[in-house]
Amino acid sequence: MTAELIDRIYECSVVPELWPDVLDxxxxxxxxxxxxxxxxxxxxxxxxxxxxxxxxxxSYVNDGWFSQCTRRVCLFSKNQPTFLVEHDFWTxxxxxxxxxxxxxxxxxxxxxSAGTGLMMPTGDNIVFSIERQxxxxxxxxxxxxxxxxxxxxxxxxALIAARLGLRSAKGANDTLAVLGLPALVMDESGVVIEANxxxxxxxxxxxxxxxxxxxxxxxxxxxxxxxxxxxxxxxxDASVNSFAIRDKNGQAAMVAxxxxxxxxxxxxxxxxxxxxxxxxxxxRKAPPVELLRSLFDLxxxxxxxxxxxxxxxxxxxxxxxxxxxxxxxxSQLQQVMEKMGCTRQAEVTALLANIxxxxxxxxx
Numbered sequence: 102m103t104a105e106l107i108d109r110i111y112e113c114s115v116v117p118e119l120w121p122d123v124l125d126x127x128x129x130x131x132x133x134x135x136x137x138x139x140x141x142x143x144x145x146x147x148x149x150x151x152x153x154x155x156x157x158x159x160s161y162v163n164d165g166w167f168s169q170c171t172r173r174v175c176l177f178s179k180n181q182p183t184f185l186v187e188h189d190f191w192t193x194x195x196x197x198x199x200x201x202x203x204x205x206x207x208x209x210x211x212x213x214s215a216g217t218g219l220m221m222p223t224g225d226n227i228v229f230s231i232e233r234q235x236x237x238x239x240x241x242x243x244x245x246x247x248x249x250x251x252x253x254x255x256x257x258x259a260l261i262a263a264r265l266g267l268r269s270a271k272g273a274n275d276t277l278a279v280l281g282l283p284a285l286v287m288d289e290s291g292v293v294i295e296a297n298x299x300x301x302x303x304x305x306x307x308x309x310x311x312x313x314x315x316x317x318x319x320x321x322x323x324x325x326x327x328x329x330x331x332x333x334x335x336x337x338d339a340s341v342n343s344f345a346i347r348d349k350n351g352q353a354a355m356v357a358x359x360x361x362x363x364x365x366x367x368x369x370x371x372x373x374x375x376x377x378x379x380x381x382x383x384x385r386k387a388p389p390v391e392l393l394r395s396l397f398d399l400x401x402x403x404x405x406x407x408x409x410x411x412x413x414x415x416x417x418x419x420x421x422x423x424x425x426x427x428x429x430x431x432s433q434l435q436q437v438m439e440k441m442g443c444t445r446q447a448e449v450t451a452l453l454a455n456i457x458x459x460x461x462x463x464x465x
Contacts, residue, residue: 108363110254114261114376115270115366117149124151124231127251131215131244133233139173140263141226147267154232157209170201173228176218182404184215184229184248186240207235215240215248219256222356223282223380225263229255253398257342257360261378270369282380286362286373291315291330294373303379306346306354319347321442322357326377333361333375343398344442345382345452353452356380397440406433410446411453 106126113119124136128151135151137158146167150158161167175190187196196202206212212235219227231248233240261280270276277284277297285296293313300307308316317323325344333342342360345353360376370376399407402423409419416434420427434446443449 107254110251110258111361112364112366114258114360115265115276115369117262117265117267117269120149121151127248128231130247131231131233131240132237133231133240134211136229136231138259139228140259140267142224142263149267161205166201166205172201172216173218176216176228177220181401182252182399183401184217184245184252186215186245187213188239210234213237213239215245217252219259221260221380222382223260225260227259227263229259257358260358261360273370273373276369280378282378284376284378286370286376288372289330289374305348317346322346325442326357329359330375333359347452351451353382355382399437399440403433403437406430407437407449407453410450
């Protein structure tokens with residue numbers, strides 16, 4: 102995974118015509134034909150793909166195959182913060198009888214994929230899928246892992262791109278307005294260059310200071326904000342770029358996402374360094390695991406530990422159910438605490454317990 106590729110992923114967040122080339126590069130990582138990105142909000146579908154697959158997926162959408170395909174439903178129903186492949190859902194016999202694969206993908210030379218679903222608390226449902234030639238065989242586990250390492254970056258970039266309807270932004274002011282979420286852009290030292298009107302409604306959580314500087318009233322979140330800006334320079338895998346903002350009662354109220362401004366995105370945002378976008382925590386469309394993904398960039402094992410803690414399981418219970426040692430669980434818990442900005446296990450449990458969630462809704 103290269104810093105250049107991560108930079109290009111973030112560049113696509115506000116310059117979506119660059120997604121096809123990035124999707125090509127993701128496909129190259131796993132020896133596949135190409136990739137695609139679907140975004141749905143309030144039943145409005147937007148999509149883009151590698152140029153090599155454009156005609157295929159134009160037919161997929163226009164000829165009714167998209168509405169018949171259950172693959173995206175399977176991706177969301179698994180509720181796992183990973184890329185998944187066909188054999189995670191179906192046996193070989195079931196796959197051979199699946200009409201979408203039998204009558205659409207295979208006749209076009211395709212038939213294997215690695216895909217992931219992102220059901221964001223904002224109501225944006227996003228799917229990334231990397232498509233491989235049928236004759237090449239299923240996508241291997243180690244190649245899926247390479248995609249998983251990029252998944253948090255893809256999620257943040259795709260959220261912004263989805264809010265913009267996969268259309269290029271016309272300027273900083275236009276972008277911040279169209280997002281429909283509280284957002285601002287900062288320079289490298291944290292000075293706010295421009296903010297949209299929705300930020301004014303967050304006075305309980307965001308304090309404005311002299312010289313256009315801000316701080317978060319949640320001290321843990323503010324520390325993460327301050328540490329995330331210098332960490333963007335190295336696009337460090339260990340850096341925290343999505344984190345909860347808690348209210349005065351310690352309840353998670355919203356999520357802050359720090360998105361670096363890269364490459365040609367500077368044509369829109371000028372000399373700005375990063376975009377801060379704030380999303381709600383609660384939504385009737387957000388299942389628990391998806392919220393954990395969008396909040397904290399947890400790995401699958403970390404997400405399992407966090408979910409288990411939220412339901413009252415002990416570390417011994419988690420170790421037993423996961424067939425791992427207690428020390429392994431403690432190590433995973435330490436990573437969860439760091440990503441959530443907590444110092445004690447009790448803080449993690451309390452924070453998760455205060456995240457109100459509704460029923461999940463599959464992508465339409």
